[in-house]
Amino acid sequence: MAETNDDAILREMLALADRLCAQATDTMMTGQYAFLRARIDALLELRGAAE
């Protein structure tokens, strides 16, 4: 499928979420950040834009 502007924004958001998860050391927040990242990742997947 052709890349749309939505996909591009979601990709940027995923990259930001990856950064957030990678630097997180607060164990009260790590699960919540991973949850946020998973939501973005799921949107990219269902839009067929995950590759």
Added chain:
Amino acid sequence: MSPPVADPFASSPFLNKVATLSRPELEAFQLRKVQKLVARLYAKAPYYADRMKAAGLTPDAITSLDVFRDRFPTSDKKSFLEDQLAHPPFGHRLGIDPGEVALVNMTGGTSGQGQEIYGRSQRDVHHLGYLHALPWYMGGLRPGDIAVNCVPAGGMTTGGWGPGEGIRIIGATGFHVGGATSTESKIDLMLKLGRVNFIYASTNYLHTLTETMLKRGITPREAFPEMHGLFIAAEGYPLEWAEEIEKHWGCRLQEGYGSTQLMGFGASTGSDGVFGKDGKRGLMRLFEWETLYEILDPETGAPTAPGELGEMVVTNLSVEGSPVVRFKTGDAARYVPWNEVGDGKAWSAIECGTIGRFDDMMKIRGNNVWPSQIDAAVFAIPEFGDYAGRVYTRGGKTEIEVRLAFAEHLTDLSPEARAALIAKARAAIKERTNVWMDCEECPREALPKFDYKARRWKDERQSGYKF
């Protein structure tokens, strides 16, 4: 003494920041949140706007928490139900567009007066999870843990949804076994899991689970050596029972205070457990950066003195959909102000193990009797598995019957030992309530088993007055 829980503040800079707020900083934060909430509801929730106008109040008049507490009208279950009836389904207190409602929760309906309905936004759904995850994290739940949730999942209640969201956002793995399976099946599953690190259950159900394991010859601390958190809510208990539970499981027992109105938990024992430093009852610290609490005399509305029993009156500080503002919960708690707790935190507290309901109180022969007092008397004697009580009228006189069942794993008690324990329970009940009650033994299977909140008392006095 059970082993300590890993320090939750050391492993979470966020929590540490909240824990080190000074009282003036905390109250300034609360005031900003209250002002924002009131301004939003004045514009978007006619239920609250009308009440403010009737009280001659506008949002910009809320210049301090004292003004808010003195002048903002209280609400209660009755006023919410009237609002819902007039403006179904959510009432005019919703505060968001109906199309923004992502989750609908209702109160359990155990009061018999009707169920309040709450419409939660997408943001609220995450926050609902957070308000379950927060006390469980403090009580030992960590990413990667296996958690067993014994509270019935799903349905319309906050308690049915919150645990799933909470365990998920912590990054733990949840087995939501409540309601759907028998206690025996839950135990079978737990044994197959290899490890279980955390259990959430009502006080009553943790008792049932433990009792059933013991009957099967299972020693919980040996079967589940990696357990590091037991978390209970919903009902009071005696400390003798808590001590037995910690001994059986080999880990610390924690307690939380929560409700649909709070959209989850509003207080917990943190990592401290249910025993205070002196071995007496511990404290549940109020999450005051999430909820504004007032503990008031239910009749006069005046603030309760430290150490006294009062009604919890609550205001949500972070909830978007159907927020409660100065809501009279009917929950009775013993209040300890922040500066009397003595650990440097700015959070006030309530005594754990003694939360009751003002509407559960029974007036018996001139005495105010609370089911939690009889729970405390009976369950302080570990030989008892459960009991049921009935207040009724015979010949114009109030009678009280308490049917006591011995724990299922205790099958070898002699008749003399049974009689002595029944007499001991009767004396303990009299000591706590000032009322002599008729106590008799009954088979364990004659008493109902409860998945969540136990309803052990029946008041049949009204029917006794029929001709």
